[in-house]
Amino acid sequence: MLRSRVVLPEGQVLQTVFASAAEPAGSLRWLPPVEGTVVGTLLNYRGELDALGDTLSAPPYQAPPKAPILYLKPANTHIGHGHDVAMPADVDGVWVGACLGVVIGCTATRVPAPHAADVIAGYMIVNDLTVPHASYYRPAIRHKCRDGFCPMGPWIVDCDDVPDADALDITVRINGEIKQRANTSTLVRPIAQLLADVTAFMTLEAGDVLLVGMPENPPLARAGDRIDIEIAHIGTLTTALVCPAQEGSR
Template structure:
């Protein structure tokens, strides 16, 4: 099942996906998905983001693929919902999207072996983890100005139950800018798969319900400008839509 969260008529609602593309409230009413305010599909806890977790992306950036997971944290201020507007800084020369499979933790776990890792997973959603290349000091440890800006990580629209995805390590990923395809890849090309990431993270800290793991992006990055509509899609999970705007829109 696909689960979501929206704001509508002054309240927050948990919704599910209707077959016709609309959203279904708990009482059965159906709403047009363009006429509600989308929230991230879960109330996020700790957000873990992977750097250089696709070999083709590492080559794209002329880096040697990492030998251990490269993980950094993102603050809750970064996360916004489907159809949100994200700010493009006026002094940025190169800002790019990153289509990523997001793994949502549903069960607490510490020192979880790989063979039991999926027991912790509640489900999956789509993330677009924007990066501002101008501010990057080190690809292995992105600084705060690159990856922790307000609203720079759209998430959603849906949380898809774990058991509804037969193999999360064999999903196609796509990005389109204003309808034009710019990125295509597959989760099969991850350097560190989902069980490895969960085992690694839980080896030194407790994972909790609501924690989210952003698993990295494949090659095919491109600059985005104010006014661009960016669609990040993952097979079987959903299509996340986001629009870029200049700083004046946020003042």
């Protein structure tokens, strides 16, 4: 089952269920499928962690992480499928963060890994847009929390309709050209273990989203580019980057 939210031209929200992957025609505008907190995870793809090599054993880090490294994508970043993102004037390009989003279906506190499926409502695609930077030492608020830097959707796919969320192909296209391929099988912490580790110290509520991580070597996109992120069994999330003067929703 595919679940999403659209808004009519007058601003009235319509909660609906789509039976196919076709976009609604006309003037309907996609909203983020959820309204909860979006929690991101750093260094959760093996290739991303391996690429840093001995860097994580040197100052200021001192040692590789032993627990998930988390950050938030606040409400100002949240937009839906098909919306434009105005590039900040001080930013030349952004990393495309092709993330699988795990949508929480009920209050999740200290969830054992074997019971993770009990609290997962479904999955969606999230584009964790990020200003390129080198350091993981301080929270990257200026790099990850610009307006519109968390496109999500197009919908939520129920857990039962995703055969194995820990083995999903991810493809990123910029202007129609494939720029990245990844698979969730290379996660350092598979979804159930990541959810267990996070809920061991913080409660997630229904409608919250846990991002499993950004694959290594994220492609760079600039104003004028169209980004399509496809995740197997879920769909395709589309975002266009525009100059500030061109900002608007399609």
